[in-house]
Amino acid sequence: MQATQHDWYAVLGVQSDASQETITRKYREQLLKLHPDVRPAEEQVQANDDVALLNLAYEVLGHEGRRREYDRERQQAATPPPSPGPPPPPPPPSVVVEPTGADYGAVLVGCLPADLQVVIHLSDGSPISACELVTSEGQFWRAVLLPGTATTLMVLLRCKPLSKGAAPGVHADELRLRVEQTDVVVPVTITALKARRSSDQRAQRQHPVLTLLTWVLCLLGGLLLVRAHGWPTEQSAARYCVRPTDRGKTLSYFRVEGNASESTAPAVWKLRAGNTGRDQFVYWWTPAVGYWERANVQPGLVRDGWTYGRYEYVEVRVNDRAGWQYLDAVLGERQSPLDSATERNQRERFLTDWIGNLDVERCSPSSQA
Structure with a gap:
């Protein structure tokens, strides 16, 4: 039912709470007033429209069932829809x-x-x-x-x-x-x-004959190696030689091939000239990492409330503007310039092996840097 096109109560001239008897009486009064038979000729067209609208109003309000449905729809049309309100705030980031x-x-x-x-x-x-x-x-x-x-x-x-x-x-x-x-x-x-005594040690303790046989075999193997290669000499044990580079600012260390005074390029590592471990830090550079690094020489170094043992505090100089930075902080950056595995390998080799070869002899002048 279309309840919003006309106000049927206004058409009949009654209140919305009027009784059925009042509605019937007002309909008849309006019908006698608006009928074409009581109106002049020039109002006949309007009179027919008025009577038709009056009949439609009474058709709705004169029937109790249709009136209840009309009242319900009329009430719904008069009630504004609820406001949607502001959108809910977005959830906080996790x-x-x-x-x-x-x-x-x-x-x-x-x-x-x-x-x-x-x-x-x-x-x-x-x-x-x-x-x-x-x-x-x-x-x-x-x-x-x-x-x-x-x-x-x-x-x-x-x-x-x-x-x-x-x-x-x-x-x-x-x-x-x-x-x-x-x-x-x-x-x-x-x-x-927890460290445990190995099973080999227990076996040796339980079987002394096996232990003796192992020592004999090791001795025979050593004698065979000496017979094949001769006893090692100081010259054959040398592995590196050193040469000043960068106008004397650094010392470059090269791997020795054969003669202790001959070297092959490129340098295995570099050291700051005049720094041989007597300073507070030892400085080194390797081509695999590409940046200068340094570690504390003496134990007991205190930084930010922490006490470090020897070679435990390590810094790296990625660029002159940033200066020396704590190594772990640089490695922890999302786009770190260092490869952690390569850096750790080179640092461990320097601090465990190469640092023991800082006082090797100079490379021959004919060697290439």
Whole structure:
């Protein structure tokens, strides 16, 4: 039923709460007033339209069922639709932790594994305005909040030596942070191992004859090698030679091929001239890494409240503008200029092998740099 085209109550001239008897009486009064028979000739067309509209009004209001339906539709048309209101606010960005857990792996009691890094950012890439360490130290680790970018933070986890009484197996702890009013929990685990006497040593202790036979075989093998190659000499044991380069600013070390005074290019590593380990730091450069690095020579170096053993504090100079930077901070950058595996390999070779060859003899002048 179309209830909004005309107000049938107004057509009949009654109120919306009028009784059925009132509606019937008003209809008859209006019909006698508007009928064409009582109106002049020039109003006949209008009279027919008025009577037709009057009949439609009475057809709706004069029937109780149709009147109830009309009243309902009339009420609905008069009620404005509810306002949709403002859209709901978007959900806050979530905190992303990479990796989701920090595991030092299997470590012998008394040894220290490499530091671990945890990178934190928001899911929508927005800047981080607040971050704090709720727990800065755990059972076997210490946390340091390193400077990052506007959208990224980095937490460095340094392992503490496990006590000799630490039980073998997995030890679990939690690093807790609060980032943008959100509590973040990062599991930290380490597997403690204790050195045991090898099965070979137990077997040798149980079988002395086998031990004696092993020594005899080793002695015979050594004699055969000496007979084939001769006894090693100081000259044959030398592996490197050194030459000043870069107008005397650096010392370049070359691998020796045959004669101790002859070298082959390129240089294996470089050292700052005048730096042989007596300074606070030892400086080195390798072509595989491409940047100068340095490590503390004497144990007991203190940086940011931490005490480092010999060669434990390492810095790298990626460019002159940034200066010397903590190595772990550079490796933790999203687009780090260093390859961590290559850098670690070259650093370990220098600090365990090459640093013991700093006082080798000079290369011959005929050698190529």
